[in-house]
Each structure stands twice: as structure tokens, then as C-alpha cells.
Amino acid sequence: QLQLQESGPGLLKPSETLSLTCTVSGGSVSSNIYYWGWVRQPPGKGLEWIGTIYYSGNTFYNPSLKSRLTISVDTSKNQFSLELTSVTATDTAMYYCARRADWFPGWFDPWGQGILVTVSS
Amino acid sequence: QAVVTQEPSFSVSPGGTVTLTCALSSGSVSTNHYATWYQQTPGQAPRALIYNTNIRSSGVPDRFSGSILGNKAALTIAGAQADDESHYYCVLYMGGGISVFGGGTKLAVL
Numbered sequence: 001q002l003q004l005q006e007s008g009p010g011l012l013k014p015s016e017t018l019s020l021t022c023t024v025s026g027g028s029v030s031s032n033i034y035y036w037g038w039v040r041q042p043p044g045k046g047l048e049w050i051g052t053i054y055y056s057g058n059t060f061y062n063p064s065l066k067s068r069l070t071i072s073v074d075t076s077k078n079q080f081s082l083e084l085t086s087v088t089a090t091d092t093a094m095y096y097c098a099r100r101a102d103w104f105p106g107w108f109d110p111w112g113q114g115i116l117v118t119v120s121s
Numbered sequence: 122q123a124v125v126t127q128e129p130s131f132s133v134s135p136g137g138t139v140t141l142t143c144a145l146s147s148g149s150v151s152t153n154h155y156a157t158w159y160q161q162t163p164g165q166a167p168r169a170l171i172y173n174t175n176i177r178s179s180g181v182p183d184r185f186s187g188s189i190l191g192n193k194a195a196l197t198i199a200g201a202q203a204d205d206e207s208h209y210y211c212v213l214y215m216g217g218g219i220s221v222f223g224g225g226t227k228l229a230v231l
Contacts, residue, residue, distance in 0.1 A: 039167075039222075046208075046210060046222060046223070046224045046225040047159070047161075047167065047210050047212075047222040047225070048222060049212065049219075049220040049221065049222055052218060052220075059218075060217070060218025060219060062219070063122055063219070064122065096166055096167075101172075104155055104157070104172045104173045104176075105155050105214040105218070105220060106154075106155050106156070106157035106172065106212045106213065106214045106220045107155070107157050107169060107172035107173070107178075108157075108167075108169065109169040109172075109178060111166035111167060111168075112166065113166060114166055
């Protein structure tokens with residue numbers, strides 16, 4: 001059974017860089033039929049798609065985050081990662097990683113449990 | 122960037138049927154948007170209910186169904202139960218690898 005687990009710091013100061021890793025177990029990030037993605041949810045608010053990566057390194061980013069965002073994949077560790085630079089309080093959110101089907105974009109399943117990231121001075 | 126709009130809130134009586142919708146600011150929703158619907162209860166990660174407009178995810182009861190109604194994607198819940206009280210989110214694929222979530226609908230069963 002595929003499982004995803006987010007890891008990273010829970011607290012950042014404004015202007016710092018957020019780095020999160022999603023570790024995949026029970027499956028491989030090198031699969032050529034899946035993408036891997038990040039979604040976030042500010043407290044009490046809705047979901048926001050952040051970006052998606054293919055095992056080859058091909059990426060798709062939310063245009064509103066693109067200038068600050070890098071998503072990468074490490075097939076040797078079966079992980080993929082997110083880096084978001086120059087964070088502000090508006091980046092405070094629960095961050096989820098998830099698998100996305102190649103042939104059904106938008107279908108993220110399963111999801112990790114999420115990691116709460118707070119940006120505060 | 123396109124805006125995806127959902128009803129902020131909705132209520133349904135136990136046993137009743139409710140249809141939640143997902144609209145696109147820039148035009149009509151079609152099957153090319155591969156509408157996907159998620160259910161989220163407090164403190165939990167979202168759970169996929171419907172993908173590719175009308176395909177139920179594994180384990181999802183058949184009282185959940187997806188469709189295109191007019192120019193919107195729609196999620197219909199028949200025979201609503203108390204544990205259907207959740208937030209429901211749609212996401213539309215815009216092409217070029219980009220997906221956009223709607224703002225979500227808070228469904229009350231009362």
C-alpha cells in the first residue's frame with residue numbers, strides 16, 4: 001500500500017526558505033505512470049495546488065508561486081521535495097504531498113497526513 | 122489565472138439529495154477539465170471521491186456521483202447521511218500541467 005510522509009521544519013521566520021520532503025513507501029517515485037505533487041491549505045481555508053513533478057524531473061508550478069518555488073525528485077531516496085523561498089505569513093499552511101495519476105490530472109491519491117508550517121517572527 | 126467557484130455552504134436533510142457545483146470563471150467546464158472532487162473532514166487529509174468528472178474512487182459509495190450539469194461540474198450526493206457532513210472541494214485541470222482548486226463547499230446535514 002502506497003504511503004507518503006511529509007517532513008521538514010514546522011516553524012520558519014519571514015524571508016527564510018521552506019524546505020519539505022515527501023518520502024514515498026510502498027511504491028516508487030520512478031513510476032512512469034504517476035506524477036507527484038504538493039497541495040497546501042492555510043488554516044481554516046481551502047486547498048491550493050502548489051506544483052507537480054514527474055520522475056524525469058519535469059515540473060509544473062502554480063503560476064502564483066512559480067518565482068519562489070522549486071520542486072525536485074530524488075529517485076535514489078524515493079523522495080520528492082519542495083523549496084519555497086522568501087516565505088511570509090501567508091505561506092503558513094498545512095502542506096500535503098500526494099501522488100497524481102498521469103492520465104487523470106487533478107486526481108491526487110493517496111495523500112500524506114500533512115505537515116503544518118508556520119511562518120512567524 | 123482562472124478562478125474556480127463553489128457554493129460556500131449548503132445544507133441537506135438526512136436522506137435527501139444535494140448537488141454541489143464547480144464553475145469556471147473563464148467559461149464552461151467540460152470533460153477536458155477532468156473534474157475531481159474531494160471530501161475533507163476536520164483534521165484529515167482530503168479524500169478523493171470522484172475523478173475524471175464521473176468515476177468513483179475505490180471504496181466510494183455509489184450514492185456519490187459526478188457529472189457535468191450545464192456549464193459546471195457537479196457532485197451529487199443521494200441519501201445524505203450524517204457522516205457526509207464535510208467540506209467538499211473540486212479541482213479542475215487547466216492544461217499545461219496546471220490544476221486549480223475551488224474554494225470548497227461546507228455541507229451540513231441537518
